[in-house]
Amino acid sequence: MANALTIVIVEQDKDRASAIVESLRETGEHDIHVLAGESGLARSVMRLEPDVVLIDVADPSRDSIEQIALASGPMDRAVALFVDHSDAQMTKTAIEAGVSAYVVDGLQFDRIKPVIDAAIARFQLYQRMRTELETTKRALEDRKIIDRAKGLLIKARNISEEEAYALLRKTAMDQGKRVAEVSRALVSAADLLL
Amino acid sequence: MKLRPLSAGFIPLVDAAPLIVAKELGFAEEEGLALDLVSAPSWSTLRDMLAFGQIQAAHMLSPVPVASALGLMNGIPRLNALMVLSVNGTVFGISESIAQRLENTSFAFDFSGAQAAGRALAELKTPLRIGVPFILSMHHELVSLWLTRSGMVAGEDFQICAVPPPMMAQAVKNGDLDAFCVGEPWGSVTVERASGILLVPGSAIWSSAPEKVLAVREDWAEKHPDETARLMRATWRAAEWLGRKGNSAMAAEFMAVDRYLGLGPDIIERALTGELIVNSQGDLRKTPDFLRLHGSDTCFPWKSKAAWIGESLSCRYGLEPLSSKASAESVFRSDLFRENLAGLGANMTLVSDATEDASNEIQTAEDHSEELILGPNRFL
Incomplete structure (x- = not known):
């Protein structure tokens, strides 16, 4: 296979790793290996002599991999290097998406581009999912705390649910805060008092 | 504004x-x-x-x-x-088993003299696997300089590799590393987790790194x-x-x-005051100029x-x-x-420019208005 690349993915999460593998397979018949961030990681990566190494930007094991880019000396052609320096924009996009790629120097750019593009797309998807998950989680927590605050007001002031919510909203507006924040303050104050 | x-x-x-x-x-x-x-x-x-x-x-x-x-x-x-x-501000630490072997040679764990500690390590005649946070770091430079001057050969008598500090304590505990050089609070964290003993501060290798x-x-x-x-x-x-x-x-x-x-203030303050706990017995060592x-x-x-x-x-x-x-x-x-x-x-x-690796004295240099006092600049 002329176009086959040896790709190493460093990823501890098995599900995530297999999703990345799957999306890379769509770009060609590559020889793909998945490693978890173990000690001696640099050695394991080097043994596989990869063309491309992909790792999450947020993974602290990146600093172990980094030494491969330096180990055999910068003047040596057969060294893995940080993403092709001819395309700073792609590197920037990759980092923003949360993936860092080490690519063997001298490899033709059009050979690796589909792989990097696929990795970027996959990581962007993950990032979007993570953000969405966090937003949903927060919305749920907010809802819960607002309900508790409403309950406290209904009991303490003997008002209706609508009135309780209106009161929270007005207070939030007056103080320039979110309704959830005002509710949280009320709930924690009530926890102290009661 | x-x-x-x-x-x-x-x-x-x-x-x-x-x-x-x-x-x-x-x-x-x-x-x-x-x-x-x-x-x-x-x-x-x-x-x-x-x-x-x-x-x-x-x-x-x-x-x-x-x-x-x-x-x-x-x-x-x-x-x-x-x-x-x-x-300064880094520490060099060793695993429990290396510490045990040094103890058998009645080595004094005084957390100061780099020469004596380097000699003691060299005399163990065991290749050391040493973790540093990043390959381009002062940690790497200091350890190489020190062990080379102690008569050890890089790549043979000691091997330096990059290990992220949060994983360092575990790697030492697992026996994947014999020694490590890290910045605070990671040295103290390793001591707290009872997986390493601090041997010398970086400042004992170069007093002004x-x-x-x-x-x-x-x-x-x-x-x-x-x-x-x-x-x-x-x-x-x-x-x-x-x-x-x-x-x-x-x-x-x-x-x-x-x-x-995201750590307790007491463990952070150790580096700021230069008062470090160097082993799990709680021995405290004071190092002036530990971190400047x-x-x-x-x-x-x-x-x-x-x-x-x-x-x-x-x-x-x-x-x-x-x-x-x-x-x-x-x-x-x-x-x-x-x-x-x-x-x-x-x-x-x-x-x-000042003279690196030469002086044991406090140096002074001419300033436009007043005299600049240079800190002590001394290698082991």
Whole structure:
């Protein structure tokens, strides 16, 4: 296979790793290996002599991999290097998406581009999912705390649910805060008092 | 006045203190900056965020800007060190089993003499696997220098590899590493987890090693001279505050919160006061100058120190030494230090070179107005 690349993915999460593998397979018949961030990681990566190494930007094991880019000396052609320096924009996009790629120097750019593009797309998807998950989680927590605050007001002031919510909203507006924040303050104050 | 936004990245370490204090005590705001601090997961990612413009400044290992000038990091633009953020502050520690073997030779664990400790390690005649946080680091330079001078051969008698500090304690415990060199609080964390014993402080190897610098992209500094000056002034004033007696407890409180170090203030304060607990029996050792954030020439980006780093890197990676020295010197911006910090009471000097690796004496250099007292600069 002329176009086959040896790709190493460093990823501890098995599900995530297999999703990345799957999306890379769509770009060609590559020889793909998945490693978890173990000690001696640099050695394991080097043994596989990869063309491309992909790792999450947020993974602290990146600093172990980094030494491969330096180990055999910068003047040596057969060294893995940080993403092709001819395309700073792609590197920037990759980092923003949360993936860092080490690519063997001298490899033709059009050979690796589909792989990097696929990795970027996959990581962007993950990032979007993570953000969405966090937003949903927060919305749920907010809802819960607002309900508790409403309950406290209904009991303490003997008002209706609508009135309780209106009161929270007005207070939030007056103080320039979110309704959830005002509710949280009320709930924690009530926890102290009661 | 509208504040100018500026993002700076840091690694959660005690020597990120000047940036954290610059923000928390309002020095940045007084200099007209809305300073946003971003915690980074690794040195390579912090460097890339800086290189590709997600942040404008960073708490950075001193050899990284030098390596950028030597072309050791492909695709990374030239980074400049505006000033030194910290001098010293690292520890060298060993695993339980190596400590046991040293104890059998009745080695005195005094946490000071690097020569005696180096000799003792060499006499074990065991190849040592040593972890450092990043391959381009003062940790790497200090350990190589020290063990080589102790008669050990790099690559044979000792092997240095990069292990992220959060994984260091586990790697030592698992027996994957025999020794480690890290910045605080990681040495103390390793002791707390009972997986390592601290042998010598980095300051016993070189008493005046530039550890972290305030780094920016060279082209950014050129395009934004005003922000550069404001950032340097704010950081310098924070460092001055940190250098004042009695502020370490408060500084430790600032740094303890989750968005910075997320650790108890007591463990952070050890490095600030130089009083470290070196083993799980709780033995305390005092090291004057364990970590210097201010005072004498601490913040001054000596070109001679950049050259020292450049020489060491060019030797390891087989680069031409003379041009490497010139490139290395060009990224330590003593010119900007003079220009931007005059009038703040910063120590100024007309020379930018001092003699590295020669003096056991406290040196003095001529200043425009007064005498600059140089800190002790001594190698083991």
